[in-house]
Amino acid sequence: MKPKSQRLIILFFFLTLLGLSTFLVLKSLEDNIVYFYSPTDINKKILSNEIDLSKRIRIGGLVKENSILKEGKKISFKIHDGIDEILVIYNGILPDLFREEQGIVALGKIENKNFSAIEILAKHDENYMPKEVSDMLKKNGKWKGKLN
Amino acid sequence: MEGEIELIYEIGHISIIIASFLSLLSTGVFAFHFFREYYFFSTLIKNFSKIGFFFVLISFLILEYAFINSEFSLDLVVNNSHTTKPLIYKISGLWGNHEGSILLWILILSFFTYLIAKSKSIKSSQFHITVLGIQNIILFLFCIFLLFTSNPFSRNIDPPLEGFGLNPLLQDPGLAFHPPMLYIGYVGLSVSFSFAIAILLNKKVEFDWFNYLKPWTLLTWAFLTSGIALGSWWAYYELGWGGWWFWDPVENASLMPWLISTALIHSITVTQKNNQFYNWTILLAIFGFSFSLLGTFIVRSGLLTSVHAFASDPTRGVFILIILALSTLIPLLIYGFKNTHRIDTKYFIFSKETGLLLNNIFLITSTITILIGTLYPLILETITGSKISVGAAYYNATFSPIMIPFIIIMAFAPFLGWTKTPKKSLLRNMLIIFTLAFVSSFIIFKFNTTSVFGIICGYLSILLFFSVGFTFFKKLQNLKTLPLNYYGMLVAHLGLAIFLFGVTGEQFFKKESSSQIKINEVIAIGDYSVKLENVKNFKIDNYLSETGLFKITKAENFVGKIKSEQRFYPVEKTKTTEAGIFNFILSDIYITMGEGNLKEGWVVKAYFNPLVKCLWFGAFIMAIGGILSLLSKANRRYI
Numbered sequence: 001m002k003p004k005s006q007r008l009i010i011l012f013f014f015l016t017l018l019g020l021s022t023f024l025v026l027k028s029l030e031d032n033i034v035y036f037y038s039p040t041d042i043n044k045k046i047l048s049n050e051i052d053l054s055k056r057i058r059i060g061g062l063v064k065e066n067s068i069l070k071e072g073k074k075i076s077f078k079i080h081d082g083i084d085e086i087l088v089i090y091n092g093i094l095p096d097l098f099r100e101e102q103g104i105v106a107l108g109k110i111e112n113k114n115f116s117a118i119e120i121l122a123k124h125d126e127n128y129m130p131k132e133v134s135d136m137l138k139k140n141g142k143w144k145g146k147l148n
Numbered sequence: 149m150e151g152e153i154e155l156i157y158e159i160g161h162i163s164i165i166i167a168s169f170l171s172l173l174s175t176g177v178f179a180f181h182f183f184r185e186y187y188f189f190s191t192l193i194k195n196f197s198k199i200g201f202f203f204v205l206i207s208f209l210i211l212e213y214a215f216i217n218s219e220f221s222l223d224l225v226v227n228n229s230h231t232t233k234p235l236i237y238k239i240s241g242l243w244g245n246h247e248g249s250i251l252l253w254i255l256i257l258s259f260f261t262y263l264i265a266k267s268k269s270i271k272s273s274q275f276h277i278t279v280l281g282i283q284n285i286i287l288f289l290f291c292i293f294l295l296f297t298s299n300p301f302s303r304n305i306d307p308p309l310e311g312f313g314l315n316p317l318l319q320d321p322g323l324a325f326h327p328p329m330l331y332i333g334y335v336g337l338s339v340s341f342s343f344a345i346a347i348l349l350n351k352k353v354e355f356d357w358f359n360y361l362k363p364w365t366l367l368t369w370a371f372l373t374s375g376i377a378l379g380s381w382w383a384y385y386e387l388g389w390g391g392w393w394f395w396d397p398v399e400n401a402s403l404m405p406w407l408i409s410t411a412l413i414h415s416i417t418v419t420q421k422n423n424q425f426y427n428w429t430i431l432l433a434i435f436g437f438s439f440s441l442l443g444t445f446i447v448r449s450g451l452l453t454s455v456h457a458f459a460s461d462p463t464r465g466v467f468i469l470i471i472l473a474l475s476t477l478i479p480l481l482i483y484g485f486k487n488t489h490r491i492d493t494k495y496f497i498f499s500k501e502t503g504l505l506l507n508n509i510f511l512i513t514s515t516i517t518i519l520i521g522t523l524y525p526l527i528l529e530t531i532t533g534s535k536i537s538v539g540a541a542y543y544n545a546t547f548s549p550i551m552i553p554f555i556i557i558m559a560f561a562p563f564l565g566w567t568k569t570p571k572k573s574l575l576r577n578m579l580i581i582f583t584l585a586f587v588s589s590f591i592i593f594k595f596n597t598t599s600v601f602g603i604i605c606g607y608l609s610i611l612l613f614f615s616v617g618f619t620f621f622k623k624l625q626n627l628k629t630l631p632l633n634y635y636g637m638l639v640a641h642l643g644l645a646i647f648l649f650g651v652t653g654e655q656f657f658k659k660e661s662s663s664q665i666k667i668n669e670v671i672a673i674g675d676y677s678v679k680l681e682n683v684k685n686f687k688i689d690n691y692l693s694e695t696g697l698f699k700i701t702k703a704e705n706f707v708g709k710i711k712s713e714q715r716f717y718p719v720e721k722t723k724t725t726e727a728g729i730f731n732f733i734l735s736d737i738y739i740t741m742g743e744g745n746l747k748e749g750w751v752v753k754a755y756f757n758p759l760v761k762c763l764w765f766g767a768f769i770m771a772i773g774g775i776l777s778l779l780s781k782a783n784r785r786y787i
Contacts, residue, residue, distance in 0.1 A: 006497065013509075014509055017509060017510075017513060021513050021516070021517060024517070024545060024546045024549060025521075028541070028546050029524060029538070029542060031541070031542075032538060032541040032542040032545065033524075033537075033538060033542075034536060034538075035535070036534075036535035036536060036537065058537060073662070073664045092753070093388075093662070093740060093742035093751050093753050094742060132535055
């Protein structure tokens with residue numbers, strides 16, 4: 001084979017691969033993006049029926065004081081963003097940093113206007129506050145931590 | 149006495165300032181040598197680099213002294229240490245925070261610069277000056293970064309009696325050594341970068357110079373491999389989530405440079421062998437360092453949400469972003485303008501070159517998919533304001549499919565010859581190992597899984613085992629004449645086979661169950677049953693512990709006892725989970741215990757993780773392969 005046609009073959013192969021991976025990337029970005037909402041946002045969306053109940057979303061906020069209820073493995077608690085709140089139901093072990101007025105992020109779906117979580121994350125960072133939650137609190141003027 | 153201690157920190161601070169001046173002077177020498185060439189330039193820049201390292205070392209040791217003695221007149225020590233902390237965590241407390249970790253970065257960088265300055269293998273003084281010049285520019289930028297945005301010696305005018313402590317999750321032997329290892333890897337990429345730029349800046353391509361890239365890239369790669377493995381192992385036993393890789397931005401930040409340096413090693417090999425791919429090798433070396441800076445940026449800027457622990461500060465992010473932009477754009481400009489060399493060499497489709505070309509294409513494609521997944525949330529938030537996250541599902545759908553052909557080619561590659569391969573023997577060899585792998589993977593895994601990926605992954609790991617074994621078998625007659633770097637290659641590939649074996653077990657044959665159990669109740673997991681025997685409370689060193697004692701049985705036969713712990717650290721007001729792990733040779737039973745009490749019981753989560761140890765063991769073997777290759781005669785000559 002001539003070097004030129006060889007180079008063409010390699011180029012063709014590379015472009016096919018690139019196309020294929022672009023397709024995979026776009027397809028899975030579309031399917032696997034998880035949107036984040038604050039309790040205020042999500043309640044608005046529920047009221048106006050804008051939410052796709054089959055899709056996983058994340059919500060975040062501070063765990064409301066005196067709202068944690070445990071019945072065996074089933075745990076329920078409310079999270080708030082200083083304006084509105086939503087009930088979260090979860091089956092499983094809570095993360096180590098879970099406590100009242102602690103910023104958490106929950107992954108799950110909306111069920112009967114409550115949030116049914118499959119995963120609860122409390123960030124193990126030096127400030128113990130997920131970024132989404134601190135941004136949200138700053139926006140609502142409820143941020144009590146250090147100001148950057 | 150008080151005054152003396154105060155003075156020592158001034159010395160620490162001034163040492164860094166002197167080091168940054170020395171690196172600036174070196175940069176000046178480097179710049180000047182383009183106009184005039186004096187024979188003493190090379191001696192000058194070498195000595196500046198060597199002396200600079202000692203000043204950085206002094207500064208580092210002084211800070212370490214402050215941490216060990218809990219000197220609370222330094223802000224950094226107050227914020228990150230505590231008198232009750234065990235000694236090892238006082239030492240590692242230095243790099244458990246931003247300022248200290250940047251100082252560690254600078255220490256490693258200047259140590260590498262020192263080693264290059266000392267190197268006797270570099271014959272061309274022009275080349276030596278250029279490499280040291282570029283190393284010193286990077287060093288200077290980082291010193292400035294440290295002094296202006298993250299001074300570790302900033303003083304606390306009113307020293308408290310006690311510090312705030314270190315995040316308990318970081319008080320762990322695995323994590324004490326994880327950052328230094330990863331940093332050696334990250335910083336090592338700067339050396340490959342400097343060598344590549346020096347090759348680029350020269351008037352004509354000196355192919356011999358590519359040899360200098362190899363040992364440093366191997367060193368980088370071996371340390372990145374073990375650093376990442378150590379981090380993943382820590383996440384596995386310390387976070388209590390039962391997983392070992394979460395596709396978190398911070399993890400991706402370390403995986404991307406790893407993939408690039410893997411590609412770089414393979415690309416240099418081709419350049420060394422027959423002068424091909426040299427443009428590509430240079431580009432990879434440039435991007436390798438960009439990715440290591442991008443990693444630092446992602447970790448330090450706090451722009452991306454990560455589950456891992458780091459203090460963040462946007463101004464620091466901006467500074468690193470500037471270094472990142474400079475060190476990517478300027479080299480690319482030089483590359484664009486200077487690089488007009490083109491040598492036409494014969495190229496054959498059925499050759500090792502093609503194998504290694506494909507290796508690079510797949511590695512780079514997979515790096516790009518990870519890059520997109522990591523940065524996409526950031527880009528979307530900037531443009532539309534909506535907050536999103538890209539989860540593991542994205543990477544499973546993009547990264548994993550790319551890895552399938554990658555591994556198949558990896559299994560092929562040892563049978564390909566340089567430039568030409570007899571097709572008949574290639575086909576015969578491949579047929580043998582494909583069939584052998586097919587039969588044995590069915591025997592080993594029995595494939596009672598519904599996951600197609602599980603079947604493929606298991607098959608690929610066995611295929612790779614056979615490929616390595618068969619290559620070894622074919623070379624049996626002349627084992628003694630084989631160079632050490634060939635063994636290194638085989639060992640590293642074997643490591644990946646072991647790793648994939650672990651992935652198959654852990655991802656596709658894992659069992660998990662959780663329930664709330666009281667004392668003497670049982671939770672079943674696979675063939676095993678786990679009984680909660682007792683729960684005890686202790687007070688140890690700097691934490692309180694609630695320990696559950698569990699007994700594991702299999703069909704009424706006693707297997708073992710393990711304990712799982714919840715720790716409370718009063719100083720930091722934090723809880724951590726110490727998972728109970730029962731070790732079989734390759735598999736684990738993994739138990740975490742949540743909150744609870746005698747009346748209602750405790751929420752217990754149990755996993756059976758088959759072959760999970762192969763993950764870290766495999767990575768460790770890979771790193772050993774890298775080191776073996778580094779120690780080979782061919783590479784040692786160029787250190």
